[in-house]
Amino acid sequence: MLSLKSKYRTHTCGELTEKNVGETVTLSGWVHRKRDHGSLLFVDLRDNYGITQCVFDGGDENLEKIHPESVIKITGTVVARDAEAINDKIPTGHIEIKSGKWEVLTNADVLPFPVFGDEDTGEELRYKYRFLDLRREKLHNNILMRNKMIKWMRDKMWDLGFSEFQTPLLTADSPEGARCFLVPSRLNHGKFYALPQAPQMFKQLLQVSGFDRYFQIAPCFRDEDLRSDRLLEFYQLDVEMSFVDLPDVQAVGEEVIPELIKTFAPDANVYPEIPHISFDDAMLKYGSDKPDLRNPILISDVSEIFRGSDFGIFANAVENGSVVRAIPAPNSADKPRSWFDKLTDYATKELGLGGLAYIVFGDEPKGPVAKKLDAERIAKLHEIAGDNSSLFFVCDEEEKAAKAAGKLRNKLGADLGLVNPRDFAICWVDNFPFFEPDEDRGGAPKFTHNPFSYPIATLEELSTKDPFTIKAAQFDMVINGIEMCSGGLRNYNPEIMKKCFDIAGYPIEAVEKNFSALYTAFKYGAPPHGGFGFGIDRLISEILGTGESLRETVAFPANQRGQDLLMGSPNEVTEQQLRDVHIKIRNKG
RNA sequence: GGGGUGUUAGCUCAGCUGGUUUAGAGCGUCUGCCUGUCACGCAGAAGGUCGAGGGUUCGAGCCCCUUACAUCCCGCCA
Numbered sequence: 001m002l003s004l005k006s007k008y009r010t011h012t013c014g015e016l017t018e019k020n021v022g023e024t025v026t027l028s029g030w031v032h033r034k035r036d037h038g039s040l041l042f043v044d045l046r047d048n049y050g051i052t053q054c055v056f057d058g059g060d061e062n063l064e065k066i067h068p069e070s071v072i073k074i075t076g077t078v079v080a081r082d083a084e085a086i087n088d089k090i091p092t093g094h095i096e097i098k099s100g101k102w103e104v105l106t107n108a109d110v111l112p113f114p115v116f117g118d119e120d121t122g123e124e125l126r127y128k129y130r131f132l133d134l135r136r137e138k139l140h141n142n143i144l145m146r147n148k149m150i151k152w153m154r155d156k157m158w159d160l161g162f163s164e165f166q167t168p169l170l171t172a173d174s175p176e177g178a179r180c181f182l183v184p185s186r187l188n189h190g191k192f193y194a195l196p197q198a199p200q201m202f203k204q205l206l207q208v209s210g211f212d213r214y215f216q217i218a219p220c221f222r223d224e225d226l227r228s229d230r231l232l233e234f235y236q237l238d239v240e241m242s243f244v245d246l247p248d249v250q251a252v253g254e255e256v257i258p259e260l261i262k263t264f265a266p267d268a269n270v271y272p273e274i275p276h277i278s279f280d281d282a283m284l285k286y287g288s289d290k291p292d293l294r295n296p297i298l299i300s301d302v303s304e305i306f307r308g309s310d311f312g313i314f315a316n317a318v319e320n321g322s323v324v325r326a327i328p329a330p331n332s333a334d335k336p337r338s339w340f341d342k343l344t345d346y347a348t349k350e351l352g353l354g355g356l357a358y359i360v361f362g363d364e365p366k367g368p369v370a371k372k373l374d375a376e377r378i379a380k381l382h383e384i385a386g387d388n389s390s391l392f393f394v395c396d397e398e399e400k401a402a403k404a405a406g407k408l409r410n411k412l413g414a415d416l417g418l419v420n421p422r423d424f425a426i427c428w429v430d431n432f433p434f435f436e437p438d439e440d441r442g443g444a445p446k447f448t449h450n451p452f453s454y455p456i457a458t459l460e461e462l463s464t465k466d467p468f469t470i471k472a473a474q475f476d477m478v479i480n481g482i483e484m485c486s487g488g489l490r491n492y493n494p495e496i497m498k499k500c501f502d503i504a505g506y507p508i509e510a511v512e513k514n515f516s517a518l519y520t521a522f523k524y525g526a527p528p529h530g531g532f533g534f535g536i537d538r539l540i541s542e543i544l545g546t547g548e549s550l551r552e553t554v555a556f557p558a559n560q561r562g563q564d565l566l567m568g569s570p571n572e573v574t575e576q577q578l579r580d581v582h583i584k585i586r587n588k589g
Numbered sequence: 590g591g592g593g594u595g596u597u598a599g600c601u602c603a604g605c606u607g608g609u610u611u612a613g614a615g616c617g618u619c620u621g622c623c624u625g626u627c628a629c630g631c632a633g634a635a636g637g638u639c640g641a642g643g644g645u646u647c648g649a650g651c652c653c654c655u656u657a658c659a660u661c662c663c664g665c666c667a
Contacts, residue, residue, distance in 0.1 A: 033627075040624035053627065068617095087627055110618060113600050117628070119616075121600065124659060178666055198667085224666040236667095349593085350662085450667090476667080486667050535667080560660070 014050020287406020
């Protein structure tokens with residue numbers, strides 16, 4: 001490594017130990033904290049590498065007055081601390097600098113919020129002074145860990161034989177679903193570039209060009225409303241491979257991800273199995289296309305148990321095509337009434353359900369539902385729920401019931417403490433339907449995923465089978481209920497591509513127009529290929545356990561309105577700048 | 590576009606059912622004291638248009654309306 005020595009320092013604030021006792025050293029850094037004992041002054045000096053205590057015997061009037069976070073240079077002698085003065089919390093805690101000279105390099109004003117300590121501060125203030133926020137221990141470490149993880153991923157991909165590419169950021173709008181960010185072109189009147197939602201087309205073109213194994217730490221942009229789990233601009237570990245089948249692509253994910261987690265979260269318990277769960281199964285048993293497998297609760301369909309029963313609301317709904325899903329809550333039979341009331345409240349307010357039916361299987365089955373059902377039906381439900389438990393019911397049209405049941409499952413898992421946050425449960429969700437009904441077009445088929453996916457069907461099957469039974473060669477990797485990755489095999493066959501677009505209601509010309517580059521490329525010899533993109537920010541966040549927000553893993557994130565409060569972006573531009581790019585601002589509304 | 594929650598000192602927050610003076614606490618800041626602290630300690634001081642505007646009331650930080658901003662969720666989004 002390059003020496004960190006300079007005229008400002010002989011050592012960093014994190015490296016001095018008992019071995020250095022007696023040396024004269026110079027350190028530079030931020031005044032982290034002062035402890036003024038009158039004629040004895042302690043200064044904790046901090047830099048990127050650590051904290052070193054400097055002691056001024058006899059005190060120092062000028063230094064006593066300096067504000068925390070001022071940057072100073074100190075020269076002094078390394079001395080061993082007395083046994084009772086050793087601080088085991090920091091690596092440099094066995095020594096201190098008995099200081100002779102010091103000088104201010106830059107002064108700090110009084111801080112808008114403390115750098116020292118971990119007191120919560122509002123995001124608005126933190127983002128306005130992000131440079132201060134980034135000095136705080138936790139965020140500073142997050143960013144350093146992000147660096148290390150990205151380097152690890154890059155090295156790993158190189159080791160696996162992939163080549164690293166860059167692709168354009170100023171490119172064309174691509175048909176992936178999300179809105180693109182647009183950039184006006186000065187040289188081309190009335191035309192716009194789009195920032196990529198992902199380098200999808202480029203990485204496929206690189207396959208057609210014969211590069212065989214592609215990866216990129218790729219910036220991606222989507223102009224959609226933000227959430228704590230979505231960033232304005234985010235990064236994907238973007239991968240594409242030629243001459244592969246689904247298992248070959250997934251093998252790369254299985255090679256990289258568990259090892260990444262174990263490397264950067266040594267305390268983590270990574271489940272050894274990575275099960276494959278079909279989309280249909282995921283929706284039924286977990287009520288989600290991103291199941292959290294740490295949660296042991298499994299949902300069941302109990303529509304048939306309620307069909308023809310005296311529980312009229314459900315029985316009628318089932319006759320009219322609705323389904324009933326049951327969510328068992330283990331060891332909850334002795335919960336107080338208020339616990340059930342709170343869940344009912346959650347179901348009605350958050351999930352928009354009419355109410356929440358449940359049976360408590362304590363000494364004997366209890367609850368309004370239980371009274372309406374005969375013994376045989378109760379027995380079947382008891383078997384699903386298990387002893388000393390309760391069983392919750394959601395009744396609605398299938399998709400809504402599944403999703404509501406899934407949310408209830410998550411809620412119960414959290415409330416009952418069934419989920420260990422340092423467990424990592426990885427799974428593949430696959431066998432997605434290739435087409436889904438488009439409500440805007442009277443239920444006609446539309447692409448479920450992006451139109452790049454390959455259908456698991458021959459040309460003939462595409463013509464003869466019910467489109468809604470066709471599955472996609474497409475998968476997600478889900479970790480702890482978070483969608484980390486999406487990938488699959490690509491549609492590289494112009495004939496099959498045309499057929500798929502035909503079924504989805506697009507004229508052939510639309511393929512040639514929207515997919516011009518790929519469609520043309522595929523006519524000159526395209527290898528079968530597939531790949532995936534991992535959400536790097538989500539991976540980092542989950543591995544670090546930062547909890548709530550992806551923004552805690554990014555040095556300069558935008559706020560929820562897509563603004564950077566430090567740089568003041570987005571901002572207004574001058575009339576001349578607008579004229580240069582041929583743009584006129586429309587009035588609001 | 591819709592909904593929840595919030596906005597009180599530089600920061601984090603308390604402030605009960607509308608009525609204890611001059612709206613409080615901790616941290617920070619400032620002043621003084623302190624030779625072994627490491628969240629140092631002790632004493633004191635400054636610091637407030639209670640987001641803004643309007644209303645109800647004898648009386649509003651608290652109730653109502655409008656509005657701004659923040660944050661989270663739904664819609665949207667891989």
